[in-house]
Every structure is written in C-alpha cells, then in structure tokens.
Amino acid sequence: MSHHDRNSLRLNAMRRSIATLAARLMAEDGIADYGLAKRKAARQLGAPETEALPNNAEIEAELRAYQAIYQEEEQRERLLEMRETAVEVMRLLDPFRPYLTGPVLDGTAGRYAEIELEAFPDSGKEVEIFLLNQGIRFEQNEPRRGGAEVPECVLTFEWNEIPVRLSLFEPDAERAQKRRNGSPDRMSKVVRHSLLIIAVSLLAATAGYFYGSPQPATPPPAEAAPTADAPARLLALTLPDLDGRPQPISQWKGKVLVVNFWATWCAPCKEEMPEFSRINSKYAEKGIQFVGISIDSAEKVLAFQKDTPVSYPLLISNLESLALSSDFGNRAKALPFTVILRADGRPQRVKLGKFATPDLEKAIESALKPD
Numbered sequence: 534m535s536h537h538d539r540n541s542l543r544l545n546a547m548r549r550s551i552a553t554l555a556a557r558l559m560a561e562d563g564i565a566d567y568g569l570a571k572r573k574a575a576r577q578l579g580a581p582e583t584e585a586l587p588n589n590a591e592i593e594a595e596l597r598a599y600q601a602i603y604q605e606e607e608q609r610e611r612l613l614e615m616r617e618t619a620v621e622v623m624r625l626l627d628p629f630r631p632y633l634t635g636p637v638l639d640g641t642a643g644r645y646a647e648i649e650l651e652a653f654p655d656s657g658k659e660v661e662i663f664l665l666n667q668g669i670r671f672e673q674n675e676p677r678r679g680g681a682e683v684p685e686c687v688l689t690f691e692w693n694e695i696p697v698r699l700s701l702f703e704p705d706a707e708r709a710q711k712r713r714n715g716s717p718d719r720m721s722k723v724v725r726h727s728l729l730i731i732a733v734s735l736l737a738a739t740a741g742y743f744y745g746s747p748q749p750a751t752p753p754p755a756e757a758a759p760t761a762d763a764p765a766r767l768l769a770l771t772l773p774d775l776d777g778r779p780q781p782i783s784q785w786k787g788k789v790l791v792v793n794f795w796a797t798w799c800a801p802c803k804e805e806m807p808e809f810s811r812i813n814s815k816y817a818e819k820g821i822q823f824v825g826i827s828i829d830s831a832e833k834v835l836a837f838q839k840d841t842p843v844s845y846p847l848l849i850s851n852l853e854s855l856a857l858s859s860d861f862g863n864r865a866k867a868l869p870f871t872v873i874l875r876a877d878g879r880p881q882r883v884k885l886g887k888f889a890t891p892d893l894e895k896a897i898e899s900a901l902k903p904d
Contacts, residue, residue, distance in 0.1 A: 552592050563645030615642050615648055618648060619648045629659070648696070648698065672689050762860070764880060793809060810845065812897070813844050819901060825845060861880070869887065882899075
C-alpha cells in the first residue's frame, strides 16, 4: 500500500471518528451547532481542526444512528411531543406566517432541542405585543451580524415547558428566500403548520429497521458496490465480545468470513439468526466463520442469546463501525446487512435484508471455490 493510500485511510478513519464523537456530543451534551460539535470532537481526538473534518450531513447521519441505538424510544416520544407542541404554537402565530425548521422538522430533535420557528411579520413589535397580550413571557435577543439570512431579532419562550426559539425576519426576506431558495432542498428545511400536522399524524405509525428518523418499512434499495478499502477496514476492527474481551476480526483471516450486522430491535435480524447458526455449524470444518456485529448494548444481546443461542461469536459494535456497512454498499444504513468475504479478503457477496437460506449457501459454496 502506498503512502498516499495509507494517509487516505487514516484521514477517512479520523473523519468517521470525529463525526461519531460529534454526534454523541450533540445527543448527550446538548450541543446544537454542527460546527461547534465537530470542532470540539476534533480537539478531543487530537486532530487538527483543518484536517479531516466531516460535513454536517455525515454528522447528522451519525446522530440519527446514535439516537436509534441509544435513545430510540425516548427520542421518538420527545419528537412527537415537540411536533405536537409546534403545531399548537404555529396555529397561535398563524397571522405572522410561521415556518418550522431545525431538528424538530428533520427528525433529529433530542432531549435538549428547541422548537425553531421563523416568521415574517410586518413589524417585530407586533409579535412582541401579541405574545404579551397572550400572557406569554419571552426574552429578546438581537443577532450581532447582519445579512439577508440573519433575523432582525430572536424571541425565546416556553410552551408546555418546551423551549421555543422564534426568529423574526422582515417580510421582504420571505419573498427573497422563496426566489433564492425555492428549490426542493430549501422547502425540505422549512414547513408551514398544515404540513406539520400530517407529519405528526404519521410519526407514530411509521416504523422500520432503518437508522435515524422513522421511515416506512419498505423493501430496501439495491446494494451498492463495496469501496476498495472496506475489507481491510473490517479486518482491522477489534470489538468486544459479550464478556467484554476484545476480539480482533483479523483472527479469522484466511477463512471465508460471513459478517452479519444486526440488532435485537430488528425483527428480521432475529428471524434469520437461528438459520445462520445452523449453517455456521454445517460449514465449520470447511473453513467458514460467521460473526455477528450487534448495533446494540451487551446487556440486550446477552438477554437475546439466553433465549436464542447461536453457534458463532457475537460482538458489540460502536457507532464508528456502523460506517463499515455503508462502505460495503449499505447506503440506507438498514438492518440486517450481511457481508461475505473470501479467504483472501475479497468481497464475495453483500446482502441487505434477510438472507434466504438457498442464496446464502450458494454464496458460501461459491466463496469456497478457487478462482
């Protein structure tokens, strides 16, 4: 491997580490600003702030993954509560044409999030007087920097004990934004309350086995081709087993390796594992090794294994290793996801979704055959 390739691998690994830590800081410490979160993460990891910094989309993907794994039920309940509250506030403020934006809209709102609203009144004083007449106490802040996208003032108050941040812009700013940002991308970032009511009504009904914001459990998209460095990164992983002992994936190098990304909260994952266990035992003498990488806590996996014993190692993943499934073609970051590597480390097959037994055995037999 050339020096350039090694440096590229190092930078990619650091980029993912920063994104993972930044997501945890946002979820657990209440940091709302992506830039602040990534800079703080870079400092904690000893990385130069100008090197390998992830973009906001990468951090958002990790944040959704973190919330799905560690805060799933809490985050879903909190998001529903905040969206219901947002509908109430937006109905109250309807004369001032309010729009919802931020984490409550995009689905990443956690325990420290605010309801972020934008409004375009003829006068900011109108809104202040309106709130006072409604008996709503608020604080006023004036942004230091000017510009078309900077509000004239920001009013903060609480509604149902949930913090609300209301940014007030001039009426011309609404028209200018529509002309400048009237694209689907912009419209996905702001929404009037009529659309939000639909989002609230759908939230409790949506479910699936995707990381991040709730999505319908529709058939997953086709897998993409693995990246060139994905097998090397997988074999370089060391993860704890259920006893907390570190287990390097490289200990099974030279075998046909079947790596299954799964979680205890994923029903299709649990359904296919007894068959995986049977096939692992069937092919063990032929140099086949199954490994389960759980996107879950050790306690939950131990409880699962007590009811459903399996014949292969189960390892506990951290968020950084989640990127591996994406590198192997799992662009949706959905579960279950299975990777089959030949004995020389080359990918034989990847599978998003349940692996049918005949297809799995066929892929294993193909991996055992010499080229």
